[in-house]
Amino acid sequence: GTRRDSARAVIDASGTWQMPNPLGAGGIHAEGEAEFADRIAYGIPDILGRDRSLYAGKTTLVVGSGHSAANAVLDLASLANVEAGTAFIWTTRGTDLVRIYGGGDADQLPARGELGAEVRELAESGGVRLVTGFAAVSIRDANGRLVVEGQTRDGLQALGPVDRIIAATGQRPDLSLTRELRLELDPWLESVKALGPLIDPNEHSCGDVPPHGHRELSHPEQGFYTVGIKSYGRAPTFLLLTGYEQVRSVAAAIAGDMVAADNVQLVLPETGVCTVPRIGVADKGCCGGPAPAAVDACCVADAKAKAVGKGGCGCSVAA
Ligand SMILES: Cc1cc2nc3c(=O)[nH]c(=O)nc-3n(C[C@H](O)[C@H](O)[C@H](O)COP(=O)(O)OP(=O)(O)OC[C@H]3O[C@@H](n4cnc5c(N)ncnc54)[C@H](O)[C@@H]3O)c2cc1C
Structure with a gap:
């Protein structure tokens, strides 16, 4: 009551944990997402723990470009080392993975830096098939397995067949x-x-x-x-x-x-x-962002100060 x-x-x-974003790249469910929900995990499943049997010896598609996706990809790589027949594909909607690859040693949270560095090494060494620029639009059955279709720069592309999908697409x-x-x-x-x-x-x-x-x-x-x-x-x-x-x-x-x-x-x-918050439009130079903080430090300070109502350093921005 x-x-x-x-x-x-x-x-x-x-x-926000109870509201995972859908697999569909436009923020609404991909076609087939509800129908095949029993084979989709949202967030980070416990791949090396209680969910192990779901992923061991199976092929999984991981969707997303954040730390959750990185965790899932690295766990699947560990599983594939010890469980024959385990395979996985990693796909991201964007094409720039700089945020997830992170700052490595420059990251003031060492574990976050390590996570990015490890997933980068895996991707760059070919340890995972990585498909960037893939906006998932539909899931369809392929002889009992799943094929995910997405829009890419080159038109509609299909990934799979896979047995399971991990939608690490945020909350x-x-x-x-x-x-x-x-x-x-x-x-x-x-x-x-x-x-x-x-x-x-x-x-x-x-x-x-x-x-x-x-x-x-x-x-x-x-x-x-x-x-x-x-x-x-x-x-x-x-x-x-x-x-x-x-x-x-x-x-x-x-x-x-x-x-x-x-x-x-x-x-x-x-x-x-x-990278610098783009808080307005500027012709050139200052505040064009994103730019390295050191280059555009004035604007970073200005944006931060203004956001908390404390004036700013005077950098001119057309808001
Ligand atoms: C995979 C993952 C890893 C993360 N790792 C880190 C990390 O290492 N370090 C870090 O600082 N941050 C981390 N974060 C961010 C982390 O989630 C937050 O820092 C922290 O949990 C947020 O706390 P919160 O209390 O705002 O929300 P939550 O921890 O999500 O707590 C919200 C609570 O509200 C409850 N609730 C929801 N709706 C209702 C309702 N209607 N009525 C009553 N209760 C309700 C929920 O059940 C839940 O218990 C991580 C996040 C994710 C997703």
């Missing part, structure tokens, strides 16, 4: 819970609005984000806050460290301690492959 509670404030920390927030409320969200990412320009993975790969707290995480709906990975919407770069500071600030604000609430401190480990 439904229970109604009254509250002075509500903190939505419900995450999105479930906004149905709050549909009635006046929320201010980034129209593309469905993140809180202030963070959108700084975490858009199409523009920004640094992994850092300026310190932010209760002000950026609030909405026109008074007393309502979005925190945690849900505050990042569809952006894939959220770290627990960010969430801890978000929650501390929001809790302090609700308790009325505005000094503590506004004293937000956050230093995140950078990825080592930094």
Whole structure:
């Protein structure tokens, strides 16, 4: 049944895990995706653990270009070393894998750097068949196995036949819970609005984000806050460290301690492959992004400062 509670404030920390993105590259289910759902895993299945029998001796298609896909690909490679007949194909919608290959030794989170470096080595050594620029549109049966069709630069291409599919295509927030409320969200990412320009993975790969707290995480709906990975919407770069500071600030604000609430401190480990947030259109030079942070440091500082309402260094951007 439904229970109604009254509250002075509500903190939505419900995450995004229960809303995986579909296999279909356009954000809606690929044709056949529902029909063959029993052979599709979303996110990262436990390939070397409890799901081992599903993948051992089978051929799997991994779809996605994030860390989840990288984990799945590396696990399948390990499995293939010890289980005869195990094969896998890796396909990505985009063609630029710089974000997942990462900054290697320059990544301030060593494990993240290692993950990218390992998957890069696997792909570049031919240890996995990698098909980039493949936008999945349909799944069809092929004598009891599955063939996935996708749009590529050269027209429709088919991958397979495979036995199973791993859709590591990210997650999105479930906004149905709050549909009635006046929320201010980034129209593309469905993140809180202030963070959108700084975490858009199409523009920004640094992994850092300026310190932010209760002000950026609030909405026109008074007393309502979005925190945690849900505050990042569809952006894939959220770290627990960010969430801890978000929650501390929001809790302090609700308790009325505005000094503590506004004293937000956050230093995140950078990825080592930094591109600049494109927050506007500039003719040339500054703010054209993406560009190495060192080249465009003024604009990075400016964008960050503006996003948290703290002025900026004066770099001119037509927003
Ligand atoms: C594969 C993977 C690996 C990751 N690795 C790292 C890592 O190494 N380090 C790191 O910092 N971050 C990592 N992250 C990001 C990580 O998910 C977040 O940092 C962290 O889990 C986010 O915490 P959260 O509380 O916002 O959301 P979650 O951990 O997803 O928690 C949300 C909770 O809300 C519950 N919930 C949902 N809907 C409702 C509802 N309607 N009512 C009540 N409860 C509800 C859910 O069941 C869940 O328990 C990883 C993410 C993924 C997907």
